[in-house]
Structure formats: C-alpha cells, structure tokens
Amino acid sequence: MPAPTSKTTTLTRFDFIRQGLGRVAAFGLGVVGGLAAFAARKNNTIWQIDPMKCTQCGHCATACVLTPSAVKCVQSYPICGYCRLCFGYFQPNAPELTSAAENQLCPTGAIERKFVEDPYWEYNITEATCIGCAKCVKACEMFGNASFYLQVRHDRCVNCNDCSIARQCPSDAWVRLPASDPYLLKHKLHPKTQLNLELPPWNTPKS
Amino acid sequence: MEHAEKLGRVLHAGIWRERSAGILAGEFWRRLAARSRRPLFRWLLLAFAMGVLGLVSNASADEMRFPAPAFTSGYRLPDTTVPEPTSQAKQWIDVVVLVAVLSLASWLAIQKRTRKGIFALMVFSLLYFGFYKRGCVCPIGSIQNVTLSLFNSSYAVPITVLIFFVTPLAFALFFGRVFCSSVCALGAIQDLVILKPITLPRKLTIGLSMIPYAYLGVAILFAATNTGFVICRYDPFIGFFRLDGNAPYLYLGAGFLLAGVFIARPYCRFFCPYGVLLGFMSRFARWHLTITPTECVNCRLCEKSCPFDYVEKPNLGLAREHRAVGVQRLGYLFCLLPGLILLGGWVGHRLSIPMSRYNHSVMVAENLLVEKANPDLKPSLETTTFRTQGTPEAKLMAEAQLVRSRMNVGGWLLGGLLGLVFGAKLVGVSVARTQKDYEVDKAHCFSCARCCPYCPSDAIHKGNFVPGNPAYEAALALAKQEGTTPEAIAKGKPA
Secondary structure, three states, rough: OOOOOOOOOOOOOOHHHHHHHHHHHHHHHHHHHHHHHOOEEOOOOEEEEEEOOHHHHHHHHHHHOOOOOEEEEEEOOOOOOOOOOOOEOOOOOOOOOOOHHHEOOOOOOOOEEEEEOOOOEEEEOOOOOOOOOOOHHHHHHHEEEEEEEEEEEEOOOOOOOOOOHHHHHHOOOEEEEOOOOOOHHHHHOHHHHHHHOOOOOHOOOOO | HHHHHHHHHHHHHOOOOOOOOOOOOOOHHHHHHOOOHHHHHHHHHHHHHHHHHHOOOOHHHHHHOOOOOOOOOOOOOOOOOOOOOOHOOOHHHHHHHHHHHHHHHHHHHHHHHHHHHHHHHHHHHHHHHHHHHOOOHHHHHHHHHEEEHHHOOOOOOOOHHHHHHHHHHHHHHOOOHHHHHHHOOOHHHHHHOOOOOOOOHHHHHHHHHHHHHHHHHHHHHHHHHOEEEEEEEEOHHHHHHOOOOOOHHHHHHHHHHHHHHHOOOOOHOOHHHHHHHHHHHOOOOOOOOOOOOOOOOOOOOOOOOOOOOOOEOOOOOOOOOHHHHHHHHHHHHHHHHHHHHHHHHHHHHHHHHHHHOOHHHHHHHHHHHHHHHOOOOOOOHHHHHHHOOOOHHHHHHHHHHHHHHHHHHHHHHHHHHHEEEHHHHHHHHHOOOOOOOEEEOOOOOOOOOOOHOHHHHHHHHHOOOOOOHHHHHHHHHHHHHOHHHHHHHOOOOOO
C-alpha cells in the first residue's frame, strides 16, 4: 500500500503531465467508443452467401477453416423441378439413371434421390457428407431450375471475424447478416432479386 | 470453361433425349395449370406476363426451365432447414465472462498479488475464450470491426463486439494490462511455453517494438478501406484453438510457440496491435501491479524475475553524463523528428499502391486493365466473374480509384505517425529519468505477477521468509555469490 500522503503534497511537473495525458487517453477511448456505440447494432452479425451473386467457383469447399467446409448445398423444394434426369445429381455422361456411384456428379455422394411419384424424384442433401464444392449447384443452375444453392450452415460455422472464404470469393457474394435472420433462402428472396437472376453467359448455347 | 462447355453440350443433348422420349413433353401445360394455384408460381406467372409486356427487361423464361410438378399423390414439399447460429446465442454470456475475469484479474494482481491465482485464471481463459469459443471475436480483432464501422456507414459494429473492444482498454486505464496476463487466449498459449527466457539486447527490442505500431496502422488502414481484416488473417494461434486450419498458419503458430520457449511471449511483445492501445492506457493506470507491496529496499531479488524484461532498475547511483551533452543530443533529435516524419510518410505513400492491391475492387480493376492490354491472357476467375455480373466497368474503376486515393492518404498518415513514434522512442531512450526503486514498466507490463513472490517484504512481514519461499531461494542464491546471508540480502541496501 502506498504511504499516506498529505493533501498539500505538491504535484511534480512530470506527474502533472502524466495525469493530463491519462485523461486524454480516457477521453480518446470515450470518443472512439462513443462514436462506435452511436452506430452500433444490437444484433450480432454472421456470414452468409448471396445465392444470386454466387458463381460456384468452388472456393467454398477449400477455403473454409473447417474441414469439411461449413458451406453446404441446400435444396429449394419450391423451385426444384423434381426431374427424373437431375442435372445436379447425374454425371453428364451417366451410363444409366440410377443412383450407382459412377452415375453421380457429387464427388462424395451427398445427394439422396428418392422416388415420389412418376415421373418425379425428390433430391435431398446429406449435410454430413456435403463438402460445399458446388458442382451440383453449377449444373442445376446451368441446365435446371437452379434449385440447388450454397448456404453457410450456422450449426457448423464458427463465424470467423475475417471469413477466409469471403476473402477468396471472386464474386463478392459474401455478406454479413444479422444473426437473428441468418439465411438467404432462395425461394424467400425478394421477387425482384429472383427475377434478376442472371445466368452465366456460357449457359447460352453457342450458335 | 472447356469442361463446362462439354458438360453443356452433353446435357443439352440429354434434355432433348428426355423430351423426345415423352417423359417431360406434354406435361408442361398440365403442370402450369396446377402451379398457378400456388402463390409463388402466381407471381412468377405475373412476372412472366410483365416481362412480356416489356416492364421487366430480363426474360423470366430461364427461371423455371422445368415447371414445378403437380403432385397427385399428396406429396408435401419439405422445408429447407435453417439451423440457428450456435456461436452467437451466448454472446452476452461472453461479455459477462470477460468483465468477470477482468475484475477478478485486477483484484488478484493488485490486492492479492498472487501468481498462482493469475495463472489459474489464464488457463481458464485459454480454455474458455480459446478452445471453447474458438478465438472469435477477440478484443484484438475487434479493433478492425470498430474501425470499419467508423469509416463505413454500411457496416455497424455489434454492441457485444464493441464491449469486447472497450472493456480491456478501460480496465487498463485503471488497473494496467490485466487483460494480457489473464484473459487473452493468444497470450495464455504463449505464456505456457515460457521455459528458458533469454534477455534480448535493448537495441533489438526497441527496433522490434516498432512492429506493433506498423501492424496496428496497417490493420486500421485495411479495415477503413474495407480491404480486409489482417489481424485475423495472420492470427498465428487461431488454428490451434479450432484444432483445424490452413498449414502455413499452423506452421506460423508453431514457429511462434517454438520461439516463445526462449523469447517470452513474442507475439504479445513484438506484434500485438492491441498491445499498443493497451500500452497507451496502462501507462497512465491509476492502480497498477507493483513489485513490492510496501517500500522497495533495492534488494535486487526481483531483477531477473520478469521473463519479458519489464522490471526497471534504479539508476540513482550510476554515473550520469554531463547535462549539456544530453541537451545537445535532444536538440539534434528534435531537429531529426520532422525528417523522420516526412521519410515515414513518403515510404507509406510509396507502399500505398502495393497495399491497395489487397483490396478486391482494386485487384479486379487492375486485372481487367491488364487483360485488356494483353488480349491473349487467360482471364482470371475474378474478372470472368465480374464480367458475368454485369456491373458497369466505370463503377468498378471509380471504386478502385477511391480505395487507392484513400490508401494514399492513409499511407502518408500512417508512415508519418510511424516516423513520429520512432522519433519519440529515440527521445525516450536518450532521456534518462531518475529512478529510485525497482519498478515495473507500466506501459508494457502484462501484470502477470511473476515478480511479486520475489519481493521479500511480504514474506518477512508474514514470517515465512524460510527455505522454500521463492524470495528466500532467490536471496540464498544471491547470498552465496556475495558471501553473505539471505537475511542480509533481503534487508537490501540503501539507494
């Protein structure tokens, strides 16, 4: 404990400057904190992929700090055509339309194909095996209804402050969303956004 | 591209094969009629009509190449699952834990003066903030969130992150850098590996201690221009906390830990950008951990207790240079200061162009220009993507130009400030202030309380200045060297 000092102790010049600078530091902290608090939001933010901007480059599978990536393919059932020949499910040169591994496009066999009624088939993503490579997404967007799309799955995502996939995304598709509304579901997106869905030019067949 | 085209041809053939086989043909109108009862399809149909009317330029024909089926078996569409963000739910608990640990650490460092208590708290923080919370968001990284929200109106810092930024600084202003010793997971993991700390030459430490300022400046510059969060990107230990990560960063972390066996807490002392801010605050801390609880008797026992060399020795008895020599040197240094600032600013300005290349817009814009100049060049993924998105090129160029000009201004400012800091450090080194006692370097001390047990006054007061007590053991070692008794050493010598 410091020795008790009487109130009349004169302040040395050095201590006076020190005290003043200390107050300046406190003031600076208050200003920065106050300014930031002025603009602060109650809700925390999380990362998400804007499916309308995503170009399925494949970085989501490789750049995530988690193995496998926290990005998974999701199926939008209202958009899906329930095609028998699903372009996201089958290899382009699939020998036959069965769920045999050599027919599948998915490198990990993460798409489950279920018969509904003739001629419709339901396609579901098994998230435990999906690696977020977007091969099915790309094919479905090119030739199908584009019902497959990538989303960050928040039961897996650790929400890095500097998302390492966002950093590598070539199409600037990564956005910070409020944690209370953490998904950009394709069928729920604003109609306008959905209408403006632009397909890559290589989708249009060359004459 | 080639693969995509090949895929395209084959798949298109596939479509026609299917259609000609009659599987999908004829279904279209039946499906359309069935779908029009659904609200989603109703607006799609409406949008299609609008498209035909020319109100919407984009044709929606591409939208649903295959109309959604009209199920007859009573099949119901499943819902897309939306798992809640698990890491975010307990954000406020983290804030409470942070404040509680900081308060406890302040009490342990200043009132209790116990290394064991602080060590236990540090291990808890390593487990909680490091391995359980997996290191995000930490106060070090929060510098960037606060900066981004101050410079970019479209981003708002979450209030919990702001609290993470402000609280350790506020604690430092009152109680010193207790955050470093007890809360920071990055510090804790390094603290555990301090086995054979060595003393670094002073010139080297002064040079190395410029790095945090530069790192902080670059981090702020990058965050302010929305270029990226460099502190998080080059965080060496985050991979350990997540037990997963990219190899180069894991090697970097392993390197830091390996160096940390000899150079105590290398990241904290020579890299941590948050340490700069904490140092500003801690320098003026109202209550700070002290080596001795009473009055220093200059027994020298604490001299080697600090693995970070933050125990400052008294310099009363030392021979001092002539006053005029010191004043003259100080004069030269002050004359040098504007030169240092200008030089720093110029270097920062020169570096602003390469630095701006880390920005996405600048990078895409530069690649576009390069590809325009050399048409044979294979277009990069980024430029291809940019072209498909249909954003006007002028907009991108303007954005890139803005980032560049901001980086330029920031480069001048940052470089100038670094010049100033370097000058101030030189002045600080050349001015010798009288010091009577052994004291901690308040700006840099991590408040780890390693020095506390070495002060004999507490032990003597409590009557346990006996073999086994760290102060007694240190005194015994010193006494053996000097041919005297530990008790005599503990009495110290007059300053």
